[in-house]
Amino acid sequence: MRDRKAILVVGAGKIGATIADLLTGSGDYDVTVVDRDQAQLDALDAALPVARVRLDIAEDGALDRLLPGKFAVLSAAPYHLTTRIAQASAKAGVHYLDLTEDVASTRRVRELAADAKGAFIPQCGLAPGFISIVAHDLARRFDTLDSVRMRVGALPQYPSNALNYNLTWSTDGVINEYCEPCEAIVEGELVEVPALEEREEFSLDGVTYEAFNTSGGLGTLCETLKGKVRTLNYRTIRYPGHCAIMKALLNDLGLRHRRELFKDILESALPTTLQDVVVIFVTVSGRRGGRLVQETYANKIYSARVNGITRSAIQITTASGICAVLDMLATGELPRCGFVRQEDIALDTFLANRFGRAYGQPAPQPYSAAA
Numbered sequence: 001m002r003d004r005k006a007i008l009v010v011g012a013g014k015i016g017a018t019i020a021d022l023l024t025g026s027g028d029y030d031v032t033v034v035d036r037d038q039a040q041l042d043a044l045d046a047a048l049p050v051a052r053v054r055l056d057i058a059e060d061g062a063l064d065r066l067l068p069g070k071f072a073v074l075s076a077a078p079y080h081l082t083t084r085i086a087q088a089s090a091k092a093g094v095h096y097l098d099l100t101e102d103v104a105s106t107r108r109v110r111e112l113a114a115d116a117k118g119a120f121i122p123q124c125g126l127a128p129g130f131i132s133i134v135a136h137d138l139a140r141r142f143d144t145l146d147s148v149r150m151r152v153g154a155l156p157q158y159p160s161n162a163l164n165y166n167l168t169w170s171t172d173g174v175i176n177e178y179c180e181p182c183e184a185i186v187e188g189e190l191v192e193v194p195a196l197e198e199r200e201e202f203s204l205d206g207v208t209y210e211a212f213n214t215s216g217g218l219g220t221l222c223e224t225l226k227g228k229v230r231t232l233n234y235r236t237i238r239y240p241g242h243c244a245i246m247k248a249l250l251n252d253l254g255l256r257h258r259r260e261l262f263k264d265i266l267e268s269a270l271p272t273t274l275q276d277v278v279v280i281f282v283t284v285s286g287r288r289g290g291r292l293v294q295e296t297y298a299n300k301i302y303s304a305r306v307n308g309i310t311r312s313a314i315q316i317t318t319a320s321g322i323c324a325v326l327d328m329l330a331t332g333e334l335p336r337c338g339f340v341r342q343e344d345i346a347l348d349t350f351l352a353n354r355f356g357r358a359y360g361q362p363a364p365q366p367y368s369a370a371a
Helices: 014-026 038-042 079-092 103-113 130-139 171-179 221-225 242-252 259-269 313-330 347-352 356-360
Strands: 005-010 029-035 051-054 072-075 095-098 119-121 144-156 182-186 189-193 200-204 207-213 231-238 276-288 291-302 304-306 309-311
Touching: 005 014, 014 029, 014 304, 014 313, 029 038, 038 051, 072 079, 072 313, 079 095, 079 103, 079 119, 079 171, 095 313, 103 119, 119 313, 130 144, 130 221, 130 276, 130 291, 130 347, 144 207, 144 221, 144 313, 171 242, 171 259, 182 221, 200 276, 207 242, 221 231, 276 313, 291 313, 291 356, 304 313, 309 313, 313 347, 313 356, 347 356
Parallel strands: 005 029, 005 072, 029 051, 072 095, 095 119, 144 231
Antiparallel strands: 144 276, 182 189, 182 231, 200 207, 207 231, 276 291, 304 309
């Protein structure tokens, strides 16, 4: 029986609620959820009892009184609050994990990790996160690398509008990744490429998808594989037609410069859904034994019931990712100090974890994180 560890989860949204449920259900963590919105805290759809604290972390020093005695802080807050939460964690000397896809925020987290007493592990979700663990695991099987292509999408199972899309993830996060520059390695050189460009189509299990550049999905892999690979890129998967409409809205109508308005439009017009599917498609090619070889990881993960509550596929994959990393940190399978990259985590170890095993369930079925 492990000692129970006190965890602070920042953000009472759908992902924060799923994280709280998974950790509390394991029996090894005491969870406190923090949010500035009392209504959001009251509506927290956790199946199990968790402590709830109303707090505006945007205020200087707001988190300081809650951090003493905590094992770790898990950020499920909007990306623009990442730096503030990481700074408070560094000051208090507690471990820090987040889900951000924002490149600038992650660079600041890395700077803070240099002098931190705890482990700083950003980008612990699906993409960035699990996708980097998979890609690095495939890459290490080659003598020399040629290309690493990473594709991920959270999609409605039953698209029914012109965008072929429902809201399954943070609206702020989606807009950010559609607008910000994207890191890539092209012909061996680290470059920035524009979002929503380099569209391609592919088929998986008889379904046609499109994929295009979006920001943040590579995590730290560009730095890790620089000088070792000719081509490295990340693209978001959608159903065909989505990219063209988004480009018209963001570029032609200028909504990239009016993000709050665009967020309001999307949240007013697009319904949420729990009937979604996460598509993961990673292809790595290189030389092994003198021959050019390709290996592919492909998986689909569906919504399921977690501890009695139906959770979307993106909730399950994102929350399970950060919970698995926390669990490995708690059991000593990861460094307890400094900056930890997702690609430092072994795929086999991740999938063997009680939370990480959610990624091994490619069909709808009940799932519980109990040990």
